[in-house]
Amino acid sequence: MAAERAHGPIGVFDSGFGGLNILAALRDLLPSEDLVYFGDSARSPYGSRPADEVVRFSLEIGRWLVDEAGSKLVVVGCNTASAVALDALRAELAVPVIGVVGAGARAARRCVGSGRVGVIGTERTIASGAYQRALADDAGVAVACPGLVEFVEAGQTTGPAVRAVIADRLAPVVDAGVEVLLLGCTHYPYLAREIQAVVGEQVTLVSPAEEAAFEVAQRLGADGLARSGAVGSLRVACSGDPVVFREIGGRLFPGELGAIEQVPVEALECRRTRSA
CATH class of the missing domain: 3.40.50.1860 (Rossmann fold)
Incomplete structure (x- = not known):
């Protein structure tokens, strides 16, 4: 069989x-x-x-x-x-x-040192608490980012309008000073350049793929x-x-x-x- x-x-x-x-x-x-x-x-x-x-x-x-x-x-x-x-x-x-939730959490936990892992995702993903549970003690701030998926679905992955929305949605992540940022939506790696520009090069971005x-x-x-x-x-x-x-x-x-x-x-x- x-x-x-x-x-x-x-x-x-x-x-x-x-x-x-x-x-x-x-x-x-x-x-x-x-x-x-x-x-x-x-x-x-x-x-x-x-x-x-x-x-x-x-x-x-x-x-x-x-x-x-x-x-x-x-x-x-x-x-x-x-x-x-x-x-x-x-x-x-x-x-x-x-x-992909378990895969993403494992990848993030391997990358984190003494800091915390931040997670960004859709409203439903963040509200479910799935990543927060999977990350356990390594979990830091978890932020819903409405509107980002729509940019990717429209084929728009860079530019001032995209960065402005990302900067607004990721403000809590920047304030929290996370060491690793888990991209908890498979659309978000296509926005990685703009996300990295917002959070800074000191933050490691992790995708579950x-x-x-x-x-x-x-x-x-x-x-x-x-x-x-x-x-x-x-x-x-x-x-x-x-x-x-x-x-x-x-x-x-x-x-x-x-x-x-x-x-x-x-x-x-x-x-x-x-x-x-």
């Missing part, structure tokens, strides 16, 4: 473009693995949505990744979904499910699901306009995304209804 499942792809999903940095990390670390990415661009962002809605969306996409795309493992590339929907996904899907990719590699090896040999394929789907997704995603992803498949929200909702 493991040998048969090993031929399936690794599935990754996000509310939009943020998880593309995890996709890139997986491609670099596991070049022989087939990858499938789903960006829920029609319903992005997740960060200000009610938790039960995020759980519902996550289950719909998780079922699509497993039932339709044949994924052997699912990576929840959205911090908000990882914070509120991970347990539901693990209970529902018959494949391993890996989130590479740590999550290492966790995937370890799990595939432990379960006998790893592939080797030829370079793997990439399949990309979104719920919104595929032309827009390709235009913006192509600027954010360090490689060729290929054709973008559209899976309308209605198709995801029908899958939920049929499995209910």
Whole structure:
């Protein structure tokens, strides 16, 4: 059974473009693995949505990744979904499910010395307390940053307007004088240059992407699901306009995304209804 499942792809999903940095990390670390990415661009962002809605969306996409795309493992590339929907996904899907909250916390704790770790994320992620619990004694200030995801989703990652909003949102982080700043949203690494300019070079920025990719590699090896040999394929789907997704995603992803498949929200909702 493991040998048969090993031929399936690794599935990754996000509310939009943020998880593309995890996709890139997986491609670099596991070049022989087939990858499938789903960006829920029609319903992005997740960060200000009610938790039960995020759980519902996550289950719909998780079922699509497993039932339709044949994924052997699912990576929840959205911090908000990882914070509120991970347990539901693990209970529902018959494949391993890996989130980014634990990965991000481990990476941050390795970087911190005698100081504290600050966390920035969406309103829903910060309100869940998931990162604060994962960081435990290393946790410092945790700040919600509404509006930053929307910049990335619009393809705007630098400039005076972006920096002004970042400076406003991160004022508590600067005041707290943290040693490490955990970017608790997969969209935020695309704003890293502006974030670093605001908090200062003395602060180490940490993204969960590479740590999550290492966790995937370890799990595939432990379960006998790893592939080797030829370079793997990439399949990309979104719920919104595929032309827009390709235009913006192509600027954010360090490689060729290929054709973008559209899976309308209605198709995801029908899958939920049929499995209910």
